[in-house]
């Protein structure tokens with residue numbers, strides 16, 4: 001009898017898994033179904049460029065079905081509840097799907113309502129996110145007409161997806177107002193719950209230095225308690241005033257996980273950090289932003305994890321030990337404005353390293369350095385994402401396991 005793998009979520013992680021599994025599994029034994037509640041697929045890294053008029057929504061939205069390979073069933077449907085004890089997923093439209101193996105790839109979204117006063121005191125009037133297309137577009141409009149004075153770039157709480165994105169929006173905001181010739185009328189604060197600019201020490205130092213150079217004031221260890229009109233207030237009663245708040249609100253996994261009893265307190269799925277098997281059920285696996293792993297919530301991570309998870313699903317099917325181990329590998333461009341960007345590459349154990357990427361000596365990208373080529377790499381990602389990564393086409397030099405050739409461990413982190 002045919003068996004079924006069901007993938008819930010056809011974003012970055014779910015789509016790449018569908019592609020990889022469709023190439024790996026025997027079609028005589030397995031059917032693959034992938035479902036998503038949204039017919040659109042979003043290239044989320046592109047949201048960063050929308051507020052500054054560099055991209056529009058046309059650059060970041062395509063129909064998801066286009067990327068699902070032939071032979072994989074694609075369903076436009078919302079998963080309402082996973083009934084793990086019965087190996088079934090209930091859909092919002094009351095249908096039920098039985099599975100033998102379930103892959104959770106439902107990502108994470110922003111929840112501004114989690115912060116007291118954020119929705120009530122000027123949401124999309126003088127408070128904007130850039131983690132949604134609508135938010136990024138509304139912010140673009142606001143920035144065009146903004147004449148000063150105080151801008152606060154804000155992170156409500158960790159973890160967030162793409163943890164460098166708030167730094168990028170800060171650098172880009174400085175660049176944008178400088179280009180317009182009005183930077184002297186704008187004060188920028190960077191307000192974060194972290195003790196520095198980033199969670200990894202050396203990157204934090206490099207980014208902190210860049211914030212200082214750009215005259216962006218860092219407000220660290222700021223645990224946001226509430227938002228008042230024009231003011232952020234912390235648990236220890238400090239406050240930051242703003243005329244424009246660019247926030248990254250609390251990130252949470254989909255409510256499906258809460259309804260299914262499969263999520264932690266932020267609805268992330270407790271997952272084995274090496275094998276990607278869910279901690280609660282042997283036949284449920286999770287990858288991408290939906291997990292509770294300490295790796296970054298990033299598209300690059302979802303891509304690396306998909307390679308490991310494909311191997312482990314094959315082992316699971318064959319009744320073998322899950323051997324493939326995810327090392328936490330992540331890499332990320334950090335757009336710095338003025339036509340330059342950084343690139344960082346790290347894993348569970350290593351702080352971002354220095355050197356070249358993806359090839360030793362040849363690069364062409366430089367790690368932990370602000371270069372023009374890195375910026376061109378960041379811009380090229382849009383094409384690489386849609387036409388190469390999402391289609392599961394291997395990229396020479398880009399591997400799930402973090403390689404060390406051409407890299408050196410910075411002294412500060414060894």
Ligand SMILES: Cc1cc2nc3c(=O)[nH]c(=O)nc-3n(C[C@H](O)[C@H](O)[C@H](O)COP(=O)(O)OP(=O)(O)OC[C@H]3O[C@@H](n4cnc5c(N)ncnc54)[C@H](O)[C@@H]3O)c2cc1C
Nearest residue numbers: 009011012013037044045079106107162288289298299300
């Ligand atoms: C502003 C911004 C900048 C970023 N920059 C970078 C970057 O430079 N580099 C990088 O690597 N990453 C970056 N990212 C992060 C990257 O986009 C995500 O990490 C990546 O998309 C995660 O993939 P995913 O499949 O886990 O989640 P997603 O791609 O978000 O997909 C989740 C899918 O699940 C679906 N879904 C959820 N719940 C249900 C349900 N109940 N039923 C059916 N379907 C459901 C959703 O509709 C969605 O399609 C950025 C993100 C943002 C917001």
